[in-house]
Amino acid sequence: MIRLGIIGFGKIARDAHVPALQAVGGYGLKAVVTRSGCDQQGARCFDTADAMLQAIGKELDAVTISTPPGPRYAIARQCLAAGLDCLLEKPPATTLGEIENLRDEAARLGRVLFTTWHSQHAAAVDQARALLVGERIKRLAIRWHEDVNKYHPGQDWVWQAEGFGVFDPGINALSIASRIMPGKLIIDDATLRIPANREQPIKVQLALSSPVAEAPLSAVFDWCPAAEDEWTITVESAEGRILELRRGGAELLVDGVPQPAQGPGEYPSIYAEFAHLVEERRSRVDIEPLRLVADAMMVGKRETAPPFEWRNDGG
Numbered sequence: 001m002i003r004l005g006i007i008g009f010g011k012i013a014r015d016a017h018v019p020a021l022q023a024v025g026g027y028g029l030k031a032v033v034t035r036s037g038c039d040q041q042g043a044r045c046f047d048t049a050d051a052m053l054q055a056i057g058k059e060l061d062a063v064t065i066s067t068p069p070g071p072r073y074a075i076a077r078q079c080l081a082a083g084l085d086c087l088l089e090k091p092p093a094t095t096l097g098e099i100e101n102l103r104d105e106a107a108r109l110g111r112v113l114f115t116t117w118h119s120q121h122a123a124a125v126d127q128a129r130a131l132l133v134g135e136r137i138k139r140l141a142i143r144w145h146e147d148v149n150k151y152h153p154g155q156d157w158v159w160q161a162e163g164f165g166v167f168d169p170g171i172n173a174l175s176i177a178s179r180i181m182p183g184k185l186i187i188d189d190a191t192l193r194i195p196a197n198r199e200q201p202i203k204v205q206l207a208l209s210s211p212v213a214e215a216p217l218s219a220v221f222d223w224c225p226a227a228e229d230e231w232t233i234t235v236e237s238a239e240g241r242i243l244e245l246r247r248g249g250a251e252l253l254v255d256g257v258p259q260p261a262q263g264p265g266e267y268p269s270i271y272a273e274f275a276h277l278v279e280e281r282r283s284r285v286d287i288e289p290l291r292l293v294a295d296a297m298m299v300g301k302r303e304t305a306p307p308f309e310w311r312n313d314g315g
Helices: 011-024 049-059 072-081 096-109 125-132 167-180 266-280 288-299
Strands: 002-007 027-033 044-046 062-065 085-088 113-115 137-145 186-195 203-209 217-222 230-237 242-246 251-254 257-259 301-305
Touching: 002 011, 002 049, 002 266, 011 027, 011 266, 027 049, 044 049, 049 072, 062 072, 072 085, 072 096, 085 096, 085 266, 096 113, 096 288, 113 266, 125 167, 125 230, 125 242, 125 251, 137 167, 167 217, 167 230, 167 288, 186 288
Parallel strands: 002 027, 002 062, 027 044, 062 085, 085 113, 137 217, 186 301
Antiparallel strands: 137 230, 186 203, 203 217, 230 242, 242 251, 251 257
C-alpha cells in the first residue's frame, strides 16, 4: 500500500486523480493540501504542503503535486528532501532548469520522480507509436482547439506568467506528438497571439521539422475556437499511410478505418505505472513536451490579439 498525499486538491484532483486511485487500488489517500475544503474520508486536510509534511510527513510514502505550475518546483524539492516519491501533474515545472534539477535531486536522494503527461496515456497513443516505428514522415498536422471558458472558467492564473496560456492544453498535443514520432521534433517557427490585456497566448501556430520528416510539420492551438472542441493529430507516412488520432488520443483511424483501442483510462494508467516505478525504485522523467514549449517561446513572433474577458453568460 502506497500512502499518498495530494498537494493541490482542485478540479483535476477531484475529477481524475481520486477516481483513478480508487480504480487502481494499492493506494491509501492519507492527506490532501487545499484551501478550498476537504471532503475525502480518511484523509487529513492541510492548508500548506509544509504543514502536511511537518504533521504526517513520516506517515507518507509519496505525493501527487497537482498545484498550478508556478509553485510546483519548490514543493517538489521540499517533498523529495522529506524522503517522499513524487508524481507531478503536467507540466512538471515552469522551466527546463527546474525539471532538470528535480531529476538530479531525485537521483541523488534515491527518490522516484514521475513526470506525468496524461495524454500520453490515452488509449490509442502507444498503438500509433508502434505503427510509426522506423517510418519516414510526410506530414504531421496538429489541431488542438478548445474553449478556455469551459475548461478553466475564471482561472486567471492560466493567463499569468508561468500559466502557459493556450500551451496548457497545447502541451498535451506536444506530449503525444513527441511520444509517437519516430524522430526528434524541432520548432522552426512560431506565432503567438497574446490578448492585449493578458500575458500568455490565446492562439499559437507552430512550424516544425524532424530528421525523419520529408516536409514541414504544423500545429495550431486555439483557446477560443469558432467551432467545437477538437483534439486531432494527423500523421502521414512517406508510403502514404495516414494515421489520425482523435479525441486527444482516445481514438485511432488508419487510412480512415477505426482501430480498436482499449485501456484503463489516462489517470488509472498513470497511477498503475507510478506503482511499478515505486516498486522498482525507478524514475521516469520526460522533458520533451516542456522543451518544445520553451523552444516555441524562444523563436516565436508575438502578435497582439483583442483583449480577453471571461464569458459569464453560461455558453
